[in-house]
Amino acid sequence: MKATEWLVPRAEGLYCAPGDFFIDPLVPVPRAVITHGHADHARPDHGAVLATEETLAIMRLRLGEDRAGATQQPLRYGEELTVGGVRLRLEPAGHVLGSAQAVMERAGTRAVVSGDYKRAPDPTCRAFAPVPCDLFVTEATFALPVFRHPDPLREIDKLLRDVKLFPDRTHVVGCYALGKCQRLIALLRQAGYDGPVWLHGALRPLCGLYERFGVALGDLRPATEAAKGELCGGIVLAPPGAIADRWARRLADPVVCLASGWMQVRQRAKSRGVELPLIISDHADWDALLTTCREVGAEDIWVTHGREDALIHALAGFGIRGRALRLIGYEEDETA
Amino acid sequence: MRLFSALLERLAFTPARTVKLALLRAYFAEAPDPDRGYALAAIAGTLVLPAARRSLIRDIATARVDPVLFELSYDYVGDLAETVALIWPVREAAVEEPPSVSLVVETLRAATKSEMPGIVERWLDASAPSVRYAILKLMTGGLRVGASGRLAKTALAEIAGIAPDEIEEIWHGLEPPYRPLFDWIEGRESRPDPAGAPVFRPPMLAHPLEDADLAALDPEDWRAEWKWDGIRVQLVRTAGGVRLYSRTAENIGAAFPEILDALDATGEAVALDGELLVLRDGEAAPFAELQQRLNRKTPTGAMMARFPAFVRLYDILFDNGEDVRGLAFDVRRKRLEAWVERVRPERMDLSRLIPFADFSELAALREAARAASIEGLMLKRGASAYLPGRPRGMWWKWKRAPLTVDAVLMYAQRGHGKRSSYYSDFTFGLWREGEDGPELVPIGKAYFGFTDEELRFLDRWVRHHTIGRFGPVREVEKALVLEIAFDAAQRSTRHKSGIALRFPRIARIRADKPAHEADGLDAFVKAYLAH
Ligand SMILES: [Zn+2]
Ligand SMILES: [Zn+2]
8 A cells, every 4th residue: 555545635634544643734633743833733722632742842832731732642753653553753854843754654655744844954953854755745835946045154144244233223133933033042152142132022932942941042031121222232033023013113223134034035025124134944945855855765745835836847857756735724934 | 246245235125324324334444456446336337347138147047957947936036137146056066266346347348258158157156146146237237236326435435534525526537446536535545636537516505495594685695596397417528528417426418418419519618507308399398208318228319309308507617627616606607608608509598597676576486487397496695606515505495385285095005214114105095086986096105294203193093094905005994184295296197097296295194184075186187287
């Protein structure tokens, strides 16, 4: 039996028939495996939820104890479990803290659902581990050859040079609350920046969670408690929605920055009113998508969310069969 | 090229002038010669390079990239140079350094057509995307820097601690890569001497006159002339050449070859100050007709015949090679009249002085002048020397009272820079009778005229009365009346309403006025566009 026969796309999401569970389902289901904590993957009100310890903690924090699954079952990376007729394990996806690929095996065939992933190094989460398989389900957020993410430390250097050039202004960096925010802080620390990083209120709980899981982030302070003038020359992190809104008005002559893979394209940066675009992404870029799809050696590749057409066309060039799943409900923006 | 491309990138996203200046200063301080000189030329628009065909760039890219992927990408990015810069697949082990600005410029000038593809490929292989982008934009001549030449000169002046006009005065005698300029700015050499070059002289500008200022003026001391609604220009002819400059020192001669020819035909060494206008039936035409010419870098014969340009002369700066700027206005005026009388130049006439006994007579004249080509009056002190900049108490511009209309706010959009968190671009409209009763037709957009407090009010109002969103634009309830002031109304085929306003701004927020009492389009057309 081929993997494409027991892993099936349904309206609710990807369904593993022999295990009777969904992966990242879009609506409440009795049994769900969750790859990571982003809102479009980890939705509320499932029955039994299985995920990494970190992802479960993130779900409890974001959805509330009562909506993060009636029962929660943690699974360590690499630990194997038999669920109905499949063997299931989780492998690191390198996307955010706790992010995992769901690896399923049945009768000598293996399917891997990668969730979201990246191959670039990230000090805040375990690195992606490619798993050879017959069916690989991939994202395609940045599946165009114009998306080649630069070295993130070069982007951090760009930010720090700008801070030096405009010491009286406040650099406010828009970043998604889960993953991007903590990675930015870790990159700043890696680049030798040990000053305080000021946080918008919406970013604080997840930073606390990361630290509880052993990711050190250094001197973090709430932006609202900064004394007058203290933010001049400082770095403030805020959700993307806040950087160009009323919240940012309190800041001294802010330099609006946004950390996202979309910042590669000028028009996207312009339309967001960004003064300093930072190309830092938690998703695989074009090269990483192609490398990964070839590395896992799968005969079939299913493409979930993003630009399927370019990726499927390129895979065909390598003799790999690609298919667009078009699962509605995943979002392309902001977390990228 | 790395420094230059980083500068370009940062400038492109930065709206604030002070920030742009700081970025330019930092660049000029850091970049070496002659790179920074060519960069300065690229910003000021004085870098003349043989333009590469866009097809060359497309061809070298599609030779390396799958055409389907290229099209999908181009479709998404929307700009050829940017697409190629991003998509360019580097061959293994590119060991070369990215080219310097000067290498790119000098190579583009010297390379033959057949050498070009190979050279460009090597450059792209050696460079990161932002550097590739800068190279490709330099090649195709599509570099939009997000800073003007004036701004770059201001940055240089700030480095040297001098007035930007000091650079302006010699600028047009210099050439890229401007090494003597940098030598002077950085104190290694004395100021370059423009000698016989047809350089630009910083113009003398006027202050707006408030009615309250009038009481302090003695009519005896003042000369009046019309303020024509064209663009202020400077005509310069020396042994070194002929130039037509805009008020901001841009060399716009190529767009108005008939003016250059007329000036050259005088055979005089002269510098003149005047207003560039289009002639219609022997009269100055409204600004919109000149706009047709300004939109073109080089005009067609048909354009020149339909919109013939001429210059109405205000002043003379150099007469037969002699600098007369130190003389009084009255004396210069005599010299100007004598010059016109003697030379009888083509395509030039004298801006007439308006005799008057007192200011109330002048005010009446000003109000009666309804011609669209007149913006108002100029008052010039008879004893004033021609001084660069805006010296106090010398020249006044006395604009006609603005026209106003009560319009209804229809759409709002966020502003840029400091205003990016506010809804500060407003589209407003007037009523007309539609098929299903009264409807609003947009007649213009305004993004200034209000105080900070009014802006906060408008921003809040927009947020609370949004009824639809289209990308960055919010449609609002048709419930807020704005009093819009404007300088003139013109017919326009580009707008749905058929009219375009000149300098529309928000004069007052009429929250007190019900929307249905705002003005109608028909009445507006009758009042302002009847002639
Ligand atoms: Zn995600
Ligand atoms: Zn996702």
